[in-house]
Amino acid sequence: MKNASFNTHDVKKCCENKLNIEFRSGKEFNGWYYHRNKKAARITVSKGRKPIHPKTYKTMAKQLKLTVEQFDDLLECPLEKQGYDKILGSILMPAFN
Amino acid sequence: MGKLIDLASSTSLEARSARTIPRDYFERERIHEGQPTEMPHLQELENRFIALEQRLIRTGMTAGYVKINLLPSKQLKIPLDAIVEPDNAGFIARTTDIPLYGYGDDPIEAIDALKCEIESLYNDLMEDDQFTEDWLRIKGFLRERIIE
Numbered sequence: 526m527k528n529a530s531f532n533t534h535d536v537k538k539c540c541e542n543k544l545n546i547e548f549r550s551g552k553e554f555n556g557w558y559y560h561r562n563k564k565a566a567r568i569t570v571s572k573g574r575k576p577i578h579p580k581t582y583k584t585m586a587k588q589l590k591l592t593v594e595q596f597d598d599l600l601e602c603p604l605e606k607q608g609y610d611k612i613l614g615s616i617l618m619p620a621f622n
Numbered sequence: 623m624g625k626l627i628d629l630a631s632s633t634s635l636e637a638r639s640a641r642t643i644p645r646d647y648f649e650r651e652r653i654h655e656g657q658p659t660e661m662p663h664l665q666e667l668e669n670r671f672i673a674l675e676q677r678l679i680r681t682g683m684t685a686g687y688v689k690i691n692l693l694p695s696k697q698l699k700i701p702l703d704a705i706v707e708p709d710n711a712g713f714i715a716r717t718t719d720i721p722l723y724g725y726g727d728d729p730i731e732a733i734d735a736l737k738c739e740i741e742s743l744y745n746d747l748m749e750d751d752q753f754t755e756d757w758l759r760i761k762g763f764l765r766e767r768i769i770e
Binding site: 551552553555557560562563564565567569571576578579580581584587588617 | 710711716722735746756
């Protein structure tokens, strides 16, 4: 788990740049990921540049339907949008993949 | 996960030992479906949170569960279950049925953040039906529980 390498701002930027998630500003930032034109995953990110503690990091990964290792990859770079779509597709519609 | 503390009970946390969720826990909730939920007194709730916080600090890595009855501007007909756990310096509160969390410096702040999250999600879900099947199920689940 590489939660110590990233803060909440890094997660938000990564979601915006790699997954095209548009965040809404409320008490926290909330954003939906669209998969095949449907809202498929919703992530909550705290405002500011706060450290992300282990359980919060794991919960963020879970919100994107990713394992902690996949979430590490998403933030570190190896996992791109195309790869994320493939993972999400296999979770949501296994028969079509 | 560590032991679960029954925060929903009104008796002293000191008096009872930590216990696990009973097997018929979710069945019990269905029995009460449609009946108004008794709202605990605010002071009583605050006392329970303080007791939980003290116990979490004293016992180290344990978790407590709470029933969420009220949202910032809405009420719940059927309470939502949440787990509160220490997460390094702070606390994380997570709903057991929906992928939502709230983080705070203390359990009360974490639960308050989670309540805002539930309401925010509900508002998102009510906007349209452009969701995957699992979110549409969550939409139905929340619609049954939240009173506008």
